[in-house]
Amino acid sequence: MKHQIFILLFLLSGFCSHGNDNNNSLYIKIPSGWWSGAGTPGNITDIQMDVTPQGLYAQVQLTFTINIENTASTYRSSDLLESVLFFDLPAGSFIHDSWLWLDDATIIAADVVEREQAIETYTGIVRRQRDPSLLINTLPNNYRLNVFPVRTDYARKVRIVYSTPFTWQHNRTILPLPVNIFRTSSVPPAFSLTVHTDTMFGEPSFLHQSFSNYIVAQTPGSFSLQIPAGAYSASDMVLAYKANTGGGGLLYTYPTGAGEGVYQFVIPATTAPASPRNVVFILHPIGWQKMSSYPSDMLRVIKNSLLADFDPVDSFAIFYADRNNVAHTGNTWHAADSATIHEVLSRIPHFQSDLSAYIPLLKAGLAMSESKPGAAQTILWSGNTLFAGQHAADSAFTVLDNYLGGITNRIDVINLHPSQDNNRFYQRLCRPGGGSQYRHNGTFFDDYVNVTSIDLDASVALRQILYDMGQAGTGYSVTLPVNGITANVIEPVFQGKYTPRHYFSQVGSYYGTWPDTGSVEVTYVTSSGLQTTITPLKGIYNGNAHTYKSWVFNYLRLLKAYGARSEIIDSCISNRLLFDYTAFLALETGDTLKVPTQNEPSGGGASTGSVHELSGTDLLKVFPNPFTGGVLTIQCPDEIATLQVLDLTGRLVMESAPGSTTAYWDGKNAAGQTVSAGIYMVIATDRQGKRYVARVMKE
Numbered sequence: 165m166k167h168q169i170f171i172l173l174f175l176l177s178g179f180c181s182h183g184n185d186n187n188n189s190l191y192i193k194i195p196s197g198w199w200s201g202a203g204t205p206g207n208i209t210d211i212q213m214d215v216t217p218q219g220l221y222a223q224v225q226l227t228f229t230i231n232i233e234n235t236a237s238t239y240r241s242s243d244l245l246e247s248v249l250f251f252d253l254p255a256g257s258f259i260h261d262s263w264l265w266l267d268d269a270t271i272i273a274a275d276v277v278e279r280e281q282a283i284e285t286y287t288g289i290v291r292r293q294r295d296p297s298l299l300i301n302t303l304p305n306n307y308r309l310n311v312f313p314v315r316t317d318y319a320r321k322v323r324i325v326y327s328t329p330f331t332w333q334h335n336r337t338i339l340p341l342p343v344n345i346f347r348t349s350s351v352p353p354a355f356s357l358t359v360h361t362d363t364m365f366g367e368p369s370f371l372h373q374s375f376s377n378y379i380v381a382q383t384p385g386s387f388s389l390q391i392p393a394g395a396y397s398a399s400d401m402v403l404a405y406k407a408n409t410g411g412g413g414l415l416y417t418y419p420t421g422a423g424e425g426v427y428q429f430v431i432p433a434t435t436a437p438a439s440p441r442n443v444v445f446i447l448h449p450i451g452w453q454k455m456s457s458y459p460s461d462m463l464r465v466i467k468n469s470l471l472a473d474f475d476p477v478d479s480f481a482i483f484y485a486d487r488n489n490v491a492h493t494g495n496t497w498h499a500a501d502s503a504t505i506h507e508v509l510s511r512i513p514h515f516q517s518d519l520s521a522y523i524p525l526l527k528a529g530l531a532m533s534e535s536k537p538g539a540a541q542t543i544l545w546s547g548n549t550l551f552a553g554q555h556a557a558d559s560a561f562t563v564l565d566n567y568l569g570g571i572t573n574r575i576d577v578i579n580l581h582p583s584q585d586n587n588r589f590y591q592r593l594c595r596p597g598g599g600s601q602y603r604h605n606g607t608f609f610d611d612y613v614n615v616t617s618i619d620l621d622a623s624v625a626l627r628q629i630l631y632d633m634g635q636a637g638t639g640y641s642v643t644l645p646v647n648g649i650t651a652n653v654i655e656p657v658f659q660g661k662y663t664p665r666h667y668f669s670q671v672g673s674y675y676g677t678w679p680d681t682g683s684v685e686v687t688y689v690t691s692s693g694l695q696t697t698i699t700p701l702k703g704i705y706n707g708n709a710h711t712y713k714s715w716v717f718n719y720l721r722l723l724k725a726y727g728a729r730s731e732i733i734d735s736c737i738s739n740r741l742l743f744d745y746t747a748f749l750a751l752e753t754g755d756t757l758k759v760p761t762q763n764e765p766s767g768g769g770a771s772t773g774s775v776h777e778l779s780g781t782d783l784l785k786v787f788p789n790p791f792t793g794g795v796l797t798i799q800c801p802d803e804i805a806t807l808q809v810l811d812l813t814g815r816l817v818m819e820s821a822p823g824s825t826t827a828y829w830d831g832k833n834a835a836g837q838t839v840s841a842g843i844y845m846v847i848a849t850d851r852q853g854k855r856y857v858a859r860v861m862k863e
Contacts, residue, residue, distance in 0.1 A: 188252055190248070190249045191206060191247070192245050192314055193248065195244075206232050206314075207230070213356065214357075214358045215341075215403060219416040219708075221330065222337075225324075226323065226326075227321070227323040230249070230322065241315060245312075247312075249308065250307070252307075254305070254340050255304070258717040260739075260742070261323070261325035262274035262323065262748035263323035272297075274749055276740050276746050276748060277737075277747055277749045278733050279300060283300075283747070296312060297320075297749070327713075329669070330669075332667030337407050338403070340400060341396075341403055343400060354392045356391075357378075357389040359386065359403065361405070365408070366406055368405055370401060371404055371472070378390055378392075399467070409702050411432065413684050414430050415427060416429070416706070416711055417704060417705075417711075418707030423675060424673070425673070425674060429670055430669040431686070439539070442497060443540070444530075445482045445529075446483045446484070446546070447462055449516075459517075467505065478499075481493060481529075483529035484525070490525050490528050522550050523550075526544070527567050533575075536573070543576050554588060556585065557586070558589075571596040572596065576600050577593065577601045602629070643685040681703070684698070717741055726855070730843075784856035785798070789858075790863045794831075795831075797827075798827040799825060801825070802852075803824060803850055805851045807820045808848075809829055811839075817839055818832070818834055840862075841862055842861070843859060844861075845858075845859060
């Protein structure tokens with residue numbers, strides 16, 4: 165008998181990281197408090213990168229040395245300096261280890277610590293001239309690594325371990341390598357790369373270069389390569405594996421207890437493209453003139469997207485403004501095969517755009533799109549600052565609309581310079597074809613139906629636009645092969661769209677026992693009603709501890725949506741994960757962490773309050789808190805339709821349907837067993853779907 169299972173799900177998007185290398189920098193400087201001002205550019209050397217498939221993720225271990233040469237600075241050999249490295253990782257990545265070398269024989273494993281506590285401790289140790297390192301998350305997909313001390317005669321070696329979700333295309337998986345980190349070096353370094361394979365992921369290759377040209381050794385299950393700096397100077401390095409799915413789906417399961425655990429699954433595209441995609445790219449980075457490398461970074465992102473997300477039957481054209489002149493790649497449609505993509509992109513010179521060319525550029529690019537009515541789409545990537553006032557924005561739209569005789573095709577905009585007037589112009593531009601505006605500030609996505617706050621960068625926006633092309637499915641549900649599987653009914657927050665044209669990946673938790681084989685059934689909503697696809701599984705495979713770690717990371721994103729800061733910190737410390745409220749802090753032997761007082765943020769300890777706030781008004785009262793036995797009373801402002809109790813790993817402990825504003829928990833799980841001491845999340849949902857959350861400590 166099949167059961168529909170809720171999935172704490174997260175679309176394994178595998179989107180590429182920022183193409184903009186201005187988010188990546190390395191400086192060596194004299195410590196000056198917590199300000200990360202400019203100093204002397206540093207060098208990165210002795211790089212060893214290891215890539216290992218881990219289910220639907222790739223684990224990347226990156227070891228390198230940071231140094232400064234005396235000839236490159238005015239620093240003396242006795243100066244105690246600090247290195248500050250900013251770097252991007254692909255969206256969906258999570259860091260789960262950090263190491264610092266004191267010398268060739270002494271290595272320190274960093275601890276996961278509450279963020280503010282880590283910063284304060286690091287700063288104090290630097291003042292005492294000891295040896296700490298600090299790794300924090302600064303922006304979505306962006307990180308900062310501080311290491312002290314560095315001297316002209318004393319380099320520092322570090323290691324970072326992170327995991328990235330695979331991007332799936334046809335029968336291969338794609339992984340961008342973090343060469344943006346190496347580009348921060350004042351002298352671009354060569355690096356050593358070891359690529360591991362397994363029975364499911366083999367035959368590695370590069371999207372842009374020849375893989376075999378760099379192989380220096382090969383053993384069963386691994387390839388050793390030596391990559392020169394020139395290989396990534398003008399192009400990203402994107403690793404691809406051939407996926408041995410046999411046209412079916414993959415399911416990895418990892419038990420976390422008796423009859424419960426977590427899983428990952430992926431199913432391939434179930435339908436061929438209904439028709440080719442024809443896409444016009446219009447590039448106008450005027451708002452980023454001060455960033456001289458940005459046009460080339462835009463082209464790198466587009467090239468990656470064309471190679472990863474397009475099919476040979478698709479076509480594209482690129483229009484851009486070079487100073488005040490409109491330029492293009494031949495005013496023709498180019499086939500989106502690999503050879504053509506490389507050839508066309510190589511012909512585009514470095515360019516800078518003037519404001520005077522903006523409207524002529526839009527006319528030319530949109531006219532190209534409208535030459536295929538109903539069969540083409542435009543992606544406008546713009547830093548325009550032309551409009552000053554509502555009248556100017558409306559007048560510009562009228563000029564374009566009249567010139568084109570009306571806009572029929574979809575236009576999507578990546579807006580590098582959000583402003584009220586720009587937003588108004590792009591809203592009018594997108595509306596006729598049902599397009600979207602993605603604002604570069606990384607916090608808002610507008611689809612003109614609603615506004616959703618999500619983590620977003622320019623390359624993420626580009627891939628989301630392409631993913632949405634021809635998107636028919638909106639809501640969906642998934643039924644997995646189950647044998648006594650019961651549902652974990654935490655409602656998903658990071659729920660991806662389903663379309664049968666693309667691979668679809670999820671992580672989730674389960675209760676029950678998996679069968680040896682089966683299929684995945686997806687029911688989704690289209691304008692024609694409910695549709696169903698059924699995909700046989702190639703197999704059900706044993707996951708490992710990494711499978712669980714990847715699930716915890718996605719569960720943390722759910723907790724963040726609830727505002728559960730303390731629970732996030734506790735889970736990060738327990739599972740060695742870097743997240744918004746934590747840091748990796750490496751301490752020299754003899755140094756200690758500052759112990760927070762009861763009123764300071766802490767990674768553990770008892771809660772002193774009885775109410776955890778989801779927002780300023782959504783309060784769920786639980787008492788007594790802490791409680792040792794007896795009954796916990798739960799009071800909600802509205803009638804509770806569903807009550808759930810979860811532990812810090814996200815496992816469902818108990819679920820009930822009280823049907824009143826007051827509920828009770830006796831401290832037992834669904835099997836009637838008394839649960840162990842610890843912190844638990846209580847989630848009450850009313851009949852309108854509104855949630856109320858509290859944290860309770862059971863002693």
